[in-house]
Amino acid sequence: MDPISDIFRTMHVTAFGQHRLEATAPWGLVHEKPAEKRVPRSGKTDPQTDVVHFAMLARGNCWLKVEGVSDPIPLTGGDCFLLGHNTSIVMSDSPRTRPRSTFGEVAATVVNEVAHYGGGGAPTTIVCGSFRFDRASLRPISQLLPNFILIKSDQVRTLALHNTLQALASEMAELAPGSGVVSTRLAEVLFIQILRAHIASEPERNKGWLRAVFDIQLGTALTAIHKSVDTPWTVESLAEVAGMSRSAFAARFKEVLGQTPLEYVTAWRMQKAMQLLEQRDKKLIDVARLVGYESDAAFSKAFKRVVGANTGEFLKRGFDGRDASDSVEAIGR
Template identity: 75%
Template sequence: MCSIHYRRVDFSDGGRELLASPNVLSIRPEWEVILDPITDIFRTMHVTAFGQHRLEATAPWGLIQKKQTEEKVPPSGKKISPTDLAHFAMLSRGNCWLSVEGTPEPIPLTGGDCFFLARGTSFILRDSLRTHPKKSFGEVAATDGSNVAHYGGGGAPTTVICGSLSFDRASLKPITQLLPSFILIKADEPHTLALHNTMQALASEMAEQAPGSEVVATRLAEVLFIQALRAHIASEPQRKQGWLRAIFDPQIGTALSAVHDSVNTPWTVESLAATAGMSRSAFAARFKELLGQTPLEYVTEWRMQKAMQLLGQRDKKLIDVARSVGYESDAAFSKAFKRVVGANPGEYLKRGFRDP
């Protein structure tokens, strides 16, 4: 789903549009690019993968990941809140059992299976349901510069590729709307060939320890995250909730696509309802039902997400950022920014929230 869609634009003059100035002729392409909302969110947010390591476990073994209550500092040195974290793991060899908080039954995993867990979710990974986990993942992490951790009693081997993802604070709310708390991708599911190829490349990169492996592994982990979400969308269409359910709704999804395609348009509830082909009242009610906020709250918050991204670019003036997200004056933009973000643009930048 993370793709660029295209819309045909027909011009009676064969693709040429005369601008207001009589001396300027603009050649417009026959095809106009439109960003779908999922692509727009991934382009706007900043994702950092860290802590990747390969766990070589031998039976009996069991590890637990509890809810984090303290801030962690990843190898990059960027201090992040535990609310910014998600965990991922891929079983590349062997078999084990996964128990996830809120999921009633343990899940058997085999080679090629992959799962992602959103922030604040406890889970247990073990060789057998009879094994009681005695340590956390952090306690058996790789040491001495290695990215391979060894744990267990010397029995049947299992290899797990583990890691975490952090999301820039500016992107946290769209992520929480986008992500289910738990994504499981089984090796035998359709639409997962690219995902498995990335998994294999990540496992290989982590095994070789070649120059630049850490950078390559981080990039592959980011790709893995997006591919897992795409596979989740493709494999469970009937179980979408929240933002995903909204974006696949024929009418609300059309309005969301319009917002993400043209965030600087002066949207109103009436114009969004017309885009969706619904009455104003029916559109507003359906939008609130699916997303938990009003249409204009969504528009404003997404404008501020885009604005935070633009503010991190040193060459952007405040008025240019304001106009890029639909405000004619920097004063009106700053007022809206402070209402949503809790700080005006200058304060926001002084606190060090620029993109790295």
Template identity: 80%
Template sequence: MDPITDIFRTMHVSAFGQHRLEATAPWGLTQEKQTEEKITPSGKKNAPTDLAHFAMLSRGNCWLSVEGIPGPIPLTGGDCFLVVRGTSIVMRDSPRTRPRSTFREIAANANSNVAHYGGGGAPTTVVCGSFSFERASLKPITQLLPRFILIKADQAHTLALHNTMQALASEMAEQAPGSEVVATRLAEVLFIQVLRAHIASEVEWRNKGWLRAIFDPQVGAALSAVHASVSTPWTVESLAAAATMSRSAFAVRFKELLGQTPLEYVTEWRMQKAMQLLQQRDKKLIDVARLVGYDSDAAFSKAFKRVVGANPGEYLKRSYQNRGHV
């Protein structure tokens, strides 16, 4: 299994919010920064926040300014973009228009998930969505996800994005039996399609973070080996051999690309898989431990608590409390 597919299989959307913005010139909106989600000692969330925000321009034209990117970006009908939490943006009809409201304020006043805003001039329609993920998915997704993704209407995979977005909007509007489940699954598909389109675009994502590491011929080979068999008793030496590099050169290159040591990465990914297995609740602790490469449940529990911040039993209790179970 390739690492990207492995992360997609581990990822689960927990919620997807959507609304449509009907804007008329002049108009300008900002997306304020959101702080990181905090977990209290009891395991309860202080304030649920979204990991990423998605928007698709379905009519008209506008300008997008993204924190850290010089100059405004022109958007036309069919263009899509995704930004991660903590990235501020401004959307407006003209680079000269001063934004006077936030997306949060406009969404709060939406009527039947449709928000109207602006001065009555040229119309622009933007379909907006926000993704929230189960906590077990957060670390791998934040490793994979760039801060900003832009997908132009003429790129590959854009039609699939539009079709999924239309199906998602239909499910959320109809509220038929099972709509919430279908909408959540479609949101996962949409998110994966965004990332696939981004990878296919061959922009400068290869120069940054986890995706750069995956497509690095040598480090990528080691990562593929880990994701193909997480239970293997990996060492730096065996990972270096998979990468066809010397131990020292591999360790330096891995840390340079991923910001952590090879064994830190292996341990964290084992715990991501363990969280997924634990939530299935059909395996004994020792079985989960062995599936992710530990010979004893004591050694596994110690590593789990170090990475997750709670032992397996505490984690399961916490997880079910957050889902509304007693």
């Protein structure tokens, strides 16, 4: 089990809201990042707080302005991007066109998975949608990813991605029986392929968790953790897997991921435990042993410390571990 597969299966990525935007010049749309909210420890979070958006240009040309990027980006057919929840963008037919509506407002007008917007001039077709992740997470998966990933159609190693883009665009255009199911599955495949293309094209720019996953030595250790979370890992044994000295491994792990190796192991054990507990088909001792604890007492103590609630409270009120104790580092800083 590689780390990306393990994390996405555990946190349940789901595509939703796919639609086709038929824009005609002049047009301009804005996506504003939401105001920051403090989530009460006793309550559930807004489900939109762990969402990543995507868009792909199926026809025509347009311009994209991204928060934190100095110059407007020209987009052509086949270009696509992922957008984190907390990033603002403007898309328009021209850098000089001012946005007059939000993407949300236009999405509210969708009929048969198509929205129309603009002044009737040159056409542009954009396939849009979002990905939602399981809310029972110690750290929103959207925080493991860059705020913005752009894949240009002429980048290398994107043949599989292009095939998926074309299939998704075709599915959204034809609306044949079962198109909703097919487009959802294609969008979920698209998500992973965009990450692959991003990693392949800009390995030196990857930071944090993505950088660690694809680092030869750290990635080997992370793969071992995700493959066998119940192993009694120590810093020494993980360093041996990585082919590094204990001190060099510990220092590099902390530098790249922002937490110690054993903090990462414990956090991921608790993430897996939350998934197992929600299934409600195993005894507490069985869950404990599946994530590497010999006794339910030791497991319960660690769960309360990391998640911020005991197992009963977690299940009773749908506790969201993203508001876990501030003193404990969660996965993938």
